[in-house]
Amino acid sequence: MMTHQYSPGTAADEEETYDVVVCGAGSAGSTVAGLLAADENLRVLLLEAGGDDADDRVSDPDRWFENIASERDWGWLTEPGTGLGNRRLLYSMGKGLGGGSSINAGVWSRGHRRDWDDLAAVSGDPRWDYRSVLGSYRELETWRGAPDLERRGTAGPMHIQPAQPLHPFFSAMLDGAEAAGLDRYDSPNGELAEQGSGCAVRDEIISDGVRCSAYRALVAPRSEQRNLTVRTRTLITRVLFDGDRAVAVEAISDGRPVVFRAAHEVVLSLGAVQTPKVLMQSGLGPARHLDQVGIDVRQDLPGVGSGLDDHLQFGCVWEAADARQLPPPSRAQAVCFWEGDGRERSPQFVMYSGGAPFMSPEAQARYGAPQSAFSFLLGMRLRTRGSVRLADAGPATAPVIETCFLDDPADLRDAVGAYRFAEEVAHSEAMRPYLGSRSVPAGLSDAEVAAYIRTAAVTFWHQCGTARIGTDTDVNAVVDSELRVRGCDGLRVADASVLPRVTSGNTMAPAMVIGHRAAGLVRA
Numbered sequence: 001m002m003t004h005q006y007s008p009g010t011a012a013d014e015e016e017t018y019d020v021v022v023c024g025a026g027s028a029g030s031t032v033a034g035l036l037a038a039d040e041n042l043r044v045l046l047l048e049a050g051g052d053d054a055d056d057r058v059s060d061p062d063r064w065f066e067n068i069a070s071e072r073d074w075g076w077l078t079e080p081g082t083g084l085g086n087r088r089l090l091y092s093m094g095k096g097l098g099g100g101s102s103i104n105a106g107v108w109s110r111g112h113r114r115d116w117d118d119l120a121a122v123s124g125d126p127r128w129d130y131r132s133v134l135g136s137y138r139e140l141e142t143w144r145g146a147p148d149l150e151r152r153g154t155a156g157p158m159h160i161q162p163a164q165p166l167h168p169f170f171s172a173m174l175d176g177a178e179a180a181g182l183d184r185y186d187s188p189n190g191e192l193a194e195q196g197s198g199c200a201v202r203d204e205i206i207s208d209g210v211r212c213s214a215y216r217a218l219v220a221p222r223s224e225q226r227n228l229t230v231r232t233r234t235l236i237t238r239v240l241f242d243g244d245r246a247v248a249v250e251a252i253s254d255g256r257p258v259v260f261r262a263a264h265e266v267v268l269s270l271g272a273v274q275t276p277k278v279l280m281q282s283g284l285g286p287a288r289h290l291d292q293v294g295i296d297v298r299q300d301l302p303g304v305g306s307g308l309d310d311h312l313q314f315g316c317v318w319e320a321a322d323a324r325q326l327p328p329p330s331r332a333q334a335v336c337f338w339e340g341d342g343r344e345r346s347p348q349f350v351m352y353s354g355g356a357p358f359m360s361p362e363a364q365a366r367y368g369a370p371q372s373a374f375s376f377l378l379g380m381r382l383r384t385r386g387s388v389r390l391a392d393a394g395p396a397t398a399p400v401i402e403t404c405f406l407d408d409p410a411d412l413r414d415a416v417g418a419y420r421f422a423e424e425v426a427h428s429e430a431m432r433p434y435l436g437s438r439s440v441p442a443g444l445s446d447a448e449v450a451a452y453i454r455t456a457a458v459t460f461w462h463q464c465g466t467a468r469i470g471t472d473t474d475v476n477a478v479v480d481s482e483l484r485v486r487g488c489d490g491l492r493v494a495d496a497s498v499l500p501r502v503t504s505g506n507t508m509a510p511a512m513v514i515g516h517r518a519a520g521l522v523r524a
């Protein structure tokens, strides 16, 4: 059995004391640490398992996909999925300073008005509603597009701009989407975020051609401050307690055990896979599961690791008329949102595009990937939820991740419907100059489209929901509306794990809003 009581002076080769220990330097953790460090009286420690971000593959937004399966990617593998024809998925998540915000596609997508209003309802706290969250966004952003003082910030650390210069392919995509019935908006994060459906040029975290990650925007400018310490290559293994109070974290740094004491608070921002993993390693999780893997139960929290949510992603692929007309494969400058059957209160589908055949390795093997093609990348919200569990009590052991993608036949039916919408856009008049002779695979019945999607589907990397927010009466809630872990003092979770549902778009910006809120709560 592992024990979790903190006893000073044991095991660790080294001990250091700070006021707040922020665990994980990703989108949310960098936001928490950077904002807290603004108070020079607060000693802030930011711990990160990965390395630094000094690499062209991070700074050059066009090279983002080169980070996938690199040392900057945790590179998890999911369990074989029934709905996916027993395939395992590469389940990428950012590793290193900036976390996901250093390796992602750079899209800034705030989430729909109803996503935040629903979060306020689930948490029982109106301070999470859309109007309140707009305040966080205004503080985080310096918006470089058409002025919108109600919604957009003008002096925040994150430089956000509409994609530019716009490649003609994406203008054609937007024209095609309009022809298929979507209204066009100035930005996905303005009025469109308050409507059910629409399309727009995407917003991105790029400033003068360089990625503006959460780490670069919020932490790096403070790197000379004496009250802020950043330690990379430090793997956090568990939280240590004195009674019910979190007082330290235990970590492995350069192969040696280290304890970092927090006089005030510990904040976990390890992302939606490792936040529940470290909670469980600390004895906070579903009691039966902890018993099975031999960890003493500190607090029975059934919701830890449950409720894993994400967008399913699959590529709808068409041969291109002329490869020279296509944008670089890594660019996706336009976005479409649309509603489903009304089950979701905000858009069920999101669609980007790119100048390459985006297909899973299995789909490429089965259907063949054309040399020259473009894809519409479809993301959809699902009825099912997955889970993150421990394989054993070892901190270095990879977790067991089940996505449950497409386990519900109704999701597959919705996915086929979404494919048909993408087809309509691809066959629009505006897209004609780009469209080659066939889709890949060609000429599909609904049953064949369904079979293709089962083979082609992957993650959209929007993992969330594994330590979700909720009220006292919600048995699966892991944190309260102030992000405090139930049954403990001095411990908060601030990252995408707390989202009860994947937001309608990408999840970096929402994770940063959670980090922004957490910093305010820690300071309060």
Ligand SMILES: Cc1cc2nc3c(=O)[nH]c(=O)nc-3n(C[C@H](O)[C@H](O)[C@H](O)COP(=O)(O)OP(=O)(O)OC[C@H]3O[C@@H](n4cnc5c(N)ncnc54)[C@H](O)[C@@H]3O)c2cc1C
Residues within 6 Å of the ligand: 023, 024, 025, 026, 027, 028, 029, 047, 048, 049, 050, 068, 092, 093, 094, 095, 096, 097, 098, 099, 100, 101, 103, 104, 105, 106, 107, 108, 109, 234, 235, 236, 237, 269, 270, 271, 272, 274, 275, 278, 460, 461, 462, 463, 494, 495, 496, 497, 506, 507, 508, 509, 511
């Ligand atoms: C390939 C890819 C493309 C994406 N594209 C987009 C996009 O264009 N737009 C968008 O909005 N979202 C995108 N996302 C998703 C987005 O980046 C994430 O949703 C977001 O970064 C989540 O923020 P987070 O703070 O919850 O976790 P993360 O940003 O993942 O941060 C967690 C941090 O904790 C560290 N960590 C984990 N475990 C430990 C441990 N035990 N000890 C110490 N450190 C640890 C990690 O290394 C990481 O740095 C993409 C993600 C990926 C992987």
